[in-house]
Amino acid sequence: MRDRPATEARILEAAQAILIAAGPGGFGVNAVAREAGVDKQLIYRYYGGLDGLLEALGVRLAQWWQEKLMAGLPQTPVENYGELIELLALQLLHIVRSEPLALQSLLWELTGSESFVKSLSASRARAYGAWMAGVRGGLEPPEDVDAPAINALLIAAISQIALAGRQADTIIGLPTNDPATWDRLEKSLLRLVRGVYARP
Amino acid sequence: MRDRPATEARILEAAQAILIAAGPGGFGVNAVAREAGVDKQLIYRYYGGLDGLLEALGVRLAQWWQEKLMAGLPQTPVENYGELIELLALQLLHIVRSEPLALQSLLWELTGSESFVKSLSASRARAYGAWMAGVRGGLEPPEDVDAPAINALLIAAISQIALAGRQADTIIGLPTNDPATWDRLEKSLLRLVRGVYARP
DNA sequence: CACCATTGTCACCGATTGGTGATATCAATA
DNA sequence: TATTGATATCACCAATCGGTGACAATGGTG
Structure with a gap:
């Protein structure tokens, strides 16, 4: 050594x-x-000490989120803003469903009061922004839609669904272990997106 | 004593x-x-011991949720299923925004692995069901909408938004302390509801 | 080779945790 | 009034926590 x-x-x-x-x-x-x-x-x-280690772990997690999100950048150009959000939602859902680290990171943001937690939340928010900036060409959301608020709600829904499915064996009433449940949730998620970002 | x-x-x-x-x-x-x-x-x-106390606290919390939800039963009959969900969403948003106990309870469901936590989740789900049963007359959701999944996502979004706003001072990018943020979130939440449960 | 700063190891500290046994104190009954 | 059983209190346990000071091993430099 x-x-x-x-x-x-x-x-x-x-x-x-x-x-x-x-x-x-x-x-x-x-x-x-x-x-x-x-x-x-x-x-x-x-x-x-512990604080410094958390700080270092925080920047590592921030990088991790950035990478995981960017790994899902669409290859083909998208046609409108709604489709963009659909892709982001699907990518995020995939991450939180397949990466335990993502869930623990989210959980930490909810429970921790340390300062590094806040910077982690901010970094993750920035990663979303970077994803969007990297994909949207000149695409704009419909004028009558409060896109930041809508997107925040969608991201929140995905996060919470994944977190809830981690321990409990039922989400509101849907069985957690049944793969069909996640199919339904994914379809309904897209449905929510399309409901606001009206598609042609 | x-x-x-x-x-x-x-x-x-x-x-x-x-x-x-x-x-x-x-x-x-x-x-x-x-x-x-x-x-x-x-x-x-x-x-x-600790387990028994948690058990007892669990049933107390379950009753608490039931009461808080039922306190928001609409007086005037609603016209369609979508309006029902709107009211439920607003009621839940109000609870998680004004009652610290609600947030801590939700947080516990996410972090705890004890058995009583699962029964608490189940009780809360039952409370939602009771609310719905108490209000919906013969109202049915549109046939092409997976109402349980949609509603689960909406409830998840509300829970997560409130939990995230508890510690972090920004939700995705929206300032937590600004009252306008919560106005926007509430409006956007209703917008999501109306997007799926299409209104006349 | 001798020196010395860096790297790694070990033993300890006070505080707090969940949990238990023995004991003091009270109220009602015989 | 004396006894008894439930109620409350106190002292203690082993384990773990974050944190620190002293010491041993190492490798490059003079």
Whole structure:
């Protein structure tokens, strides 16, 4: 060993692993050190304590979100603003359904009061914006639609649905384990999008 | 004192107070006992420990949700299914915006793995159903709309928006503290509802 | 080779957690 | 009044938490 950069990386990886496995609640200096096979003293030396480690983990998560979102950029140009939002919604739904880290990250934004949590929320919001900017040509939402508010509601719905399906075995009344449930939710999600961003 | 029923009630009240003030994370035997001004031993005697107390708190929360929802039953008969959902959405938005207990309860459903959490989710779902049953006359949703899925998404959106606005000072990009933000969200929420449950 | 800063290890601290056993105190009954 | 059973209190336990100081091993530099 005796390789500080490598050790720092190991610690950060372990932190992410702990977050995925145990969530924000199970996160702590001892758990991370144990997972990384490293003395916790090094966490204090290299990251200045728990806060510093969280800060570093925060920027890592922000990058992660950016990458995951950008991975779903449509290849073919879209025709109107509504279709854009449809794609974003589907991409986000796919991420939160397939990536445990996404859910734990969202959960952290809801439960944590640390400062890095706020910057994480802001970074994720920026990632959405970057996605939009990267795709929309000159596409504009209909004038009579409050696009930011509508989109926020849609993103919120997707996030909450995924979070709720994590622990409970029923969402409002729909069975969580049934794949048909998620088909219905996806179709209904698109239906909501099309309802506001009227399609030709 | 020396009044078991009163002591039990005090403990349960304290438990709810702790939940409101500190959330699921700060919940514990010691905190509740301290808040109630009671030795924690009594929690073990009367509720059989932390699990039993949670169980009792769960049924209390379920009743609470039922009451809060039912308090918003419309007086005048509604004309169609869409208007019904509009009212439910507005009522729910009002609850989660004005009642801290609602948010902490929702948060618990997302974070807790205890068994009572699942029954709480189920109870809340039943409360929605009871609300609907109490209001809809012979009203039916449009045939081509998957009402349960749509409604689940709408409820999810409302829950998540309120939860996100609790800690972060910006929801996706909308400033949390600005009252105008919530006006926009409410209007856009109704817009989503009307988009699917097409109005005359 | 000797020095010294960096890297890693170990042992400990006070505080808090969920949980338990023994004991004091009271109210009603015999 | 003496006994008894329920109610309340206190002291303690092992485990874990975040955090710190002292010490051992290492590798490059003079």
